[in-house]
Amino acid sequence: MFLKKELGLLFTLIYLMIVFLEGMAFSDDKIVVRPKISVDSETDSNFYKAETEERNVYTFLVRPGILLGYETGKSSIILDYTLNAAYYRDKDDVPGGQKSADEDDYIGHTGILSLRSKPFERLSIGLEDAYYKTRDPAQADRFSSSVERKKYYINHFTPSVLYEFENRFSLGLGYRNTLTNYDLDNKDDSVENRGMFDLIYRFSRSAALDLEYQHWIRDYDQESYDYRSDQLSLIFKRQLKYVYLEGGCGYHQRSFDGNALEDQDVFSYRVAVKGQNPPIPVGRSIAYISRPKTYGSLSAERNFNDWGIGNRYFKTYQFCLNLGHVFMERILATLDAEYSINDYVTAEDKTASGERREDKTYGVSVGAGYVFKEMLTAKISGGYEERDSNFSGHSYENKYLMATIAFNYDLGMK
Numbered sequence: 001m002f003l004k005k006e007l008g009l010l011f012t013l014i015y016l017m018i019v020f021l022e023g024m025a026f027s028d029d030k031i032v033v034r035p036k037i038s039v040d041s042e043t044d045s046n047f048y049k050a051e052t053e054e055r056n057v058y059t060f061l062v063r064p065g066i067l068l069g070y071e072t073g074k075s076s077i078i079l080d081y082t083l084n085a086a087y088y089r090d091k092d093d094v095p096g097g098q099k100s101a102d103e104d105d106y107i108g109h110t111g112i113l114s115l116r117s118k119p120f121e122r123l124s125i126g127l128e129d130a131y132y133k134t135r136d137p138a139q140a141d142r143f144s145s146s147v148e149r150k151k152y153y154i155n156h157f158t159p160s161v162l163y164e165f166e167n168r169f170s171l172g173l174g175y176r177n178t179l180t181n182y183d184l185d186n187k188d189d190s191v192e193n194r195g196m197f198d199l200i201y202r203f204s205r206s207a208a209l210d211l212e213y214q215h216w217i218r219d220y221d222q223e224s225y226d227y228r229s230d231q232l233s234l235i236f237k238r239q240l241k242y243v244y245l246e247g248g249c250g251y252h253q254r255s256f257d258g259n260a261l262e263d264q265d266v267f268s269y270r271v272a273v274k275g276q277n278p279p280i281p282v283g284r285s286i287a288y289i290s291r292p293k294t295y296g297s298l299s300a301e302r303n304f305n306d307w308g309i310g311n312r313y314f315k316t317y318q319f320c321l322n323l324g325h326v327f328m329e330r331i332l333a334t335l336d337a338e339y340s341i342n343d344y345v346t347a348e349d350k351t352a353s354g355e356r357r358e359d360k361t362y363g364v365s366v367g368a369g370y371v372f373k374e375m376l377t378a379k380i381s382g383g384y385e386e387r388d389s390n391f392s393g394h395s396y397e398n399k400y401l402m403a404t405i406a407f408n409y410d411l412g413m414k
Contacts, residue, residue: 032069036082037062038406043091046398047101049147049387054396056091057101065110075117084108084134106151109133122164130156140180141307143316145342145359147396152182160196172198176216180307188309189221210235210248224311226257229304231268243275252304254313264304264345266315272299289410291374296323305342314342314359332369332379338362344391357391365400375409 040061047057065082086108088101111131118124132139133153137146140154160174174196181189194216202208212233219226235248249269256263276292301318317340324334344357365383372378382401389395 030069030071032067032071032078033411034067034069034408035065035411036067036406036408037064038404039063040402040404042400042402044398044400046396047088048149049396049398051393051395053095053098055095055098055101058089058091060087060089061085074119076115078112078114080110080112080114082110084110086135104135104149106135107133108135109153124162124164126158126160126162128156128158128160130158137307141305143303143305143318143340143342144307145305145314145340145361146309150182150184150188152180152188154178154180162198168202170198170200170202172196172200174198188224190218190224190307192216192218192306206239208237210237212248212250218306220309224309225261227254227261227308229254229306233268235270242277242279243273246270246272254304261311261313261346264313264315266302266304268303270299270301270303273297289374289408292324293329294325297321308346311346312344313346314344314357316343317341326371330371332367332371332377334367334369334379334381335365336367336383337364355390357389357394359387359389359391359394361385361387369404375407377404377406379404379406 038061040059040063042059042061043056044059045056046054047059048055062085063082065080067078067080069076069078071077084107087105090101094100109131110133111129113129115127116124117126131153132155133151135149135151137144137148140152156176156178158174158176160172162170162172164170176192176194176196178190178192178194180191194214197213199211200208210233212231212235214231215229217226217228229252231250231252233248233250235246238245247270249267251265252268253265254263274297276290276295278292280290297320299318299320301316303316305314305316319339321335321337323336324332326332339362340360342359342361344359350356363383363385365381367379367381369377369379380401380403382399384397384399386397387395
């Protein structure tokens with residue numbers, strides 16, 4: 001019943017947005033209406049990523065959604081919404097004292113509203129609001145190492161402004177409010193307020209140097225310690241025809257409220273290479289759909305995690321590789337790999353001998369698919385992930401197999 005109400009509300013909003021956008025269109029404006037849906041079936045050998053008592057769980061995901069966009073010569077508005085219906089089933093009997101996997105069934109949401117405008121030749125303003133209701137810890141922090149499956153919502157509200165001076169310099173200012181709220185308890189609820197400053201020098205249209213400063217405060221409701229972070233970075237960016245290059249380094253300092261946690265600092269850096277063929281066109285409109293024949297990315301990064309529930313903070317090294325190619329215009333092959341080293345800095349994460357906790361996690365997956373048409377793709381992928389920790393109870397291995405069918409259709413209204 002709940003799912004029917006959610007879908008009914010979704011399709012009503014889609015219809016109203018289509019009518020509204022049709023009514024406001026002008027001859028040179030662009031309207032995008034792009035319904036989408038994907039269906040995933042997955043099996044995990046160790047779904048809860050436990051060191052002992054592994055449980056094989058089947059996962060079934062249904063994700064219908066819609067992308068709506070309207071663009072003029074100087075402004076754009078995009079609404080991207082996906083409903084995430086997740087269902088879980090145990091393959092074997094549930095061990096005594098543990099809950100069954102289907103108790104984690106839930107209806108999640110992903111909604112992103114983005115507005116861009118250029119009221120004057122040198123002034124650009126933006127506003128983005130991103131909302132997620134999920135059980136995935138990675139939505140709260142891309143460096144997250146948590147294996148918990150608590151349901152929560154997180155909302156990022158980000159206004160920004162950019163002014164371009166005549167002498168190749170640009171000044172960017174931004175603010176982000178992040179609200180995290182859990183369904184069953186509020187001990188890990190938090191609010192983060194972040195200010196962002198960018199001084200950019202453009203060597204050319206394709207190369208720039210960005211002096212970036214961020215200051216933020218995260219305030220937890222109960223148990224976790226509040227903290228302040230300051231990060232200064234110098235970042236070089238270069239866009240070639242087929243390849244994007246980024247390299248930067250800086251200093252990140254974090255201070256915690258109270259005396260239980262020592263203040264920390266780290267030399268932070270990020271190096272990344274991304275490419276695809278055909279390349280992404282310069283000045284692309286909101287109607288553009290990226291369907292590269294070949295793509296790839298490689299990145300290395302060093303920094304702190306942000307979301308330290310239970311006062312678990314660490315310095316991380318993270319390496320990521322993503323490759324894909326379409327053979328004979330129909331056969332898709334992919335390779336994804338990731339490796340991270342997390343060095344925990346909090347007193348709670350020490351072994352009996354006094355050694356600080358260190359987790360080494362790696363994962364690799366390969367996939368093969370078939371592109372029936374530009375709008376319909378089927379894919380099968382399998383992977384392996386492992387964590388080796390010197391802290392009892394945090395090591396695990398998991399093997400998984402996933403089948404996906406994805407439909408993405410552009411109605412091409414205008």
